[in-house]
Amino acid sequence: MSQGEPIRVAQVVGKMLGGGVEAVVMNYYRHIDRGKVQFDFLVDSDSTLVPREEIESLGGRVFEIPPYQHVAEYQRELQRLFKQEGWKIVHSHINALSVFPLRAAKKAGVPVRIAHSHSTSGKGEYAKNALKAVLKTQSNLYPTHRFACSKFAGEWLFGKAAHFEVVYNAIDLDRFRFNAEARAQARADLGLVGNQFAIGHVGRFTAQKNHAFLIDVFTEVAKRRDDAVLFLVGTGEAGASVKALVDERGLTDRVKFLGQRNDVNRLYQAFDAFVLPSLYEGLGLVGVEAQASGLPCLLSDAITREVDVTGECKFLSIDSPVVWADEICSLSKKPDEERDSTLPGSFANYDIEQQADWLLRRYLHLANGDIN
Structure with missing residues (x-):
């Protein structure tokens, strides 16, 4: 990266299907200072609603990778990309499944690896819940930093004793x-x-x-x-x-x-x-x-x-x-x-202008080697 170029952050978003998580990431992307931080989106190849045109018009890039269901191929391609592109920060938004991209990122030597919890689990989804329960046991092995959309979501994925930062799902x-x-x-x-x-x-x-x-x-x-x-x-x-x-x-x-x-x-x-x-x-x-x-x-x-x-x-x-x-x-x-x-003032935490500025500063600190 030459002087003056923005830091590029790899955003692992899984399947872009028009859901809430990708909407949150796009909200931040639209409002962050893209002269200082740019987003590159790593999306599963079976995604159905990738806003590629908007992402590219804002200076971002889209990398299609094998669906995460093909775990070995998925991790191999991610590890190859992480080495090839040299991202300093990988930010994974796929909840308990973040184990897989962050494991690949660690193997590739990515210094800052963020696991972001956007969800939890509930009754009725027995197979999903069983998989989540297994993956949660490894959720703290590969991230260097932990984010969550709420205290509830953070404690669910990382545990009540783990340190994590609440990053609000901010809106305009x-x-x-x-x-x-x-x-x-x-x-x-x-x-x-x-x-x-x-x-x-x-x-x-x-x-x-x-x-x-x-x-x-x-x-x-x-x-x-x-x-x-x-x-x-x-x-x-x-x-x-x-x-x-x-x-x-x-x-x-x-x-x-x-x-x-x-x-x-x-x-x-x-x-x-x-x-x-x-x-x-x-x-x-x-x-x-x-x-x-x-x-x-x-x-x-x-x-x-x-x-x-x-x-x-x-x-x-x-x-x-x-x-x-x-x-x-x-x-x-x-x-x-x-x-x-x-x-009311209670909406301040959800003001995208304020929160995008916070995320910008956080990324810059992390990219400059501030590990706290």
């Missing part, structure tokens, strides 16, 4: 602030009429997000509230089965599948409530976004309370759809003038 708060004009337009675009009550959910169609339970909840809501409509944002392998369940319940006209969107900030404006009944989350960033838009939030009690920025979220058991339906049906539509665009 101005994009999510409530705006009455944006709300009116977004509701019109979604076909909402009058005072229809719009319930929103944002998340990939995977077992973790618990969509089948959510449809059970909305089935109960629909019996009691003629004005309720459920909007589901995201894509994923479980999408077809969820659509089949909606059809089976006769809810086709009242459950709307919006697919993968790049205007989720606008959609929050249209909603009247936000629901996230996940089996587990490292944090649940969409809950922070929804709060920034002034929405009442009903969240699974398996999610860390750290997500409750406003102190007004409700955490509910995912054992009873009726309990969730009761809470949703008790919500009244908040007049636009009562949705405040002024965010």
Whole structure:
């Protein structure tokens, strides 16, 4: 690296499928001083939503590697790349699976190896949980530094006695602030009429997000509230089965599948409530976004309370759809003038401008040999 060139950091993001982790990394990339730090993205070759054009326009590079399921080939290619490119910092975002790229990075002599915990585990995913349990026993062998999106996620992966830094899943708060004009337009675009009550959910169609339970909840809501409509944002392998369940319940006209969107900030404006009944989350960033838009939030009690920025979220058991339906049906539509665009100081940790500056300084210190 010649003088004046930015430090390049290898970001191991696994499969880019339009999920929350890559959104977090891209948020930081868009706002960090790229004259001082650049990102190179190492993505699995079976990724479906790689924003290659944007990454390259910002000065980054994309390296496709074999899928991590092919462990030996995956590690060999990573080790080759780490030696070839000479990155001083490798930052892995694939949770318990970070064992594999960081092992390759250590073998290649990479001096700074960051393991970043973005998730946890929950009931029901038996095979995944068994694998995570094994990999967690090695989670502290290869990183030189440990990051986590929450205290909960850090303790889950690294252990309660381990030292790690909380790196907040920061967002551009101005994009999510409530705006009455944006709300009116977004509701019109979604076909909402009058005072229809719009319930929103944002998340990939995977077992973790618990969509089948959510449809059970909305089935109960629909019996009691003629004005309720459920909007589901995201894509994923479980999408077809969820659509089949909606059809089976006769809810086709009242459950709307919006697919993968790049205007989720606008959609929050249209909603009247936000629901996230996940089996587990490292944090649940969409809950922070929804709060920034002034929405009442009903969240699974398996999610860390750290997500409750406003102190007004409700955490509910995912054992009873009726309990969730009761809470949703008790919500009244908040007049636009009562949705405040002024965010409390508790959102400061999620301000991308501040947090990107922190990450920039952290990378620079680490690249210059500051091991603390």
